[in-house]
Amino acid sequence: MRIDDGRFDGARVIVTGAGSGIGRATALRLLAEGATVIGTDISESRLSALAEEAATERLIAVAGDVSDESVVGRVVQAADGAVTSLANIAGIMDDFLPPAEVEDEVWDRVLRVNLTAVMRLTRAVLPAMVERGAGTIVNVSSEAGLRGSAAGAAYTASKHAVIGLTRSTAFFYAGKGVRCNAVAPGATITNIQAEFRSAFAGERMAPYMQTNVPQPATADELAAAIAWLLSDDSANVNGAVLPSDNGWSVI
Known part of the structure; x- marks a missing residue:
């Protein structure tokens, strides 16, 4: 991926989920382009590994459950009150549980991480x-925010709601x-847990997953889209939902 040297010089960007996957790739890209990154993740060890790789004082790590x-x-x-941009990336899956099988604990946890945390940081x-x-804010929704066949009930509801919150804020x-x-x-190569815990969900979703899901993206490809939306290069873009799914959303 091409790095735009200096594109984020002077910027102070909060990145959630910065310890792994899309969040990590985004934090490293922003650092490479000149930003100071306040990176947060639930795993202190993953943040330590990020800091070791980044090797810069422009990374401020904050471990904790966002x-x-x-x-x-x-x-x-x-961030010392000088936040220029926010990337809400942290998220968790829901074991693909359908509405009749989703437990309160799973529902509450997924909505809290995927939606309420986004609202609180935005606020x-x-x-x-x-x-x-x-200021610029980028929220990570999902293909599951665009359709009902990509995840379980809790994750799908949370990612649809992220789009609503994005548009309201815009x-x-x-x-x-x-x-x-x-x-x-869409499908992205990360370490997020995405296991089927419902036999019914597997039976119902398998025909769609096996035929419609395109080649997975890399985390770096998603980071490039996020960085563009955070930057002045997208100055005329507001309230948009940008699918980065190799065309899945048009099937």
Whole structure:
């Protein structure tokens, strides 16, 4: 992937899920393009590995569960109030459980990580962005935010809701210099847990998964799309949902 040297010089970007997968690739790309990255992840060891690879003081690591509001506070505090951009990338799957089988614990956890954490971080950074008259936010939705056949009930609901939150944020703050967009990945090579725990779901979804899902993307390919939406290169893009799915969404 081509790196645009200096594209994010002076930027301070919060990246959630920065310890692995798309979040890690995004953090490394932004660092390579000049940003200071406040990277957060639930795994301290993964953040340590990221810091070792990045080898720069422009990475500020904050370990913790971003669905915990106290962790959101620590992340914003570590950014020292000067957040120019936010990439809400952290997410978890739901074992592909259909509505009749999803447990309350799974539902609550998935919605808390995939949606409530996104709302809380967005809410936390908006006042300073509005005061400054500039800011960019990118939320990671999913192919499951565009259709009903890509995941279980909790994950599908959470990713549809992320798109709604993205569009609402874009609408309310467009006149304040703040842009908010979403990326909707399809199959992507990451370490996210995505195991079928429902025989019925496997039977119902298998015919679609086996015939419709294109070649998986790399995390770096998703990071490129996220970085573009965070940058001034997409200055006229607001409230968009960008599928990065090798054409899955058009099938």
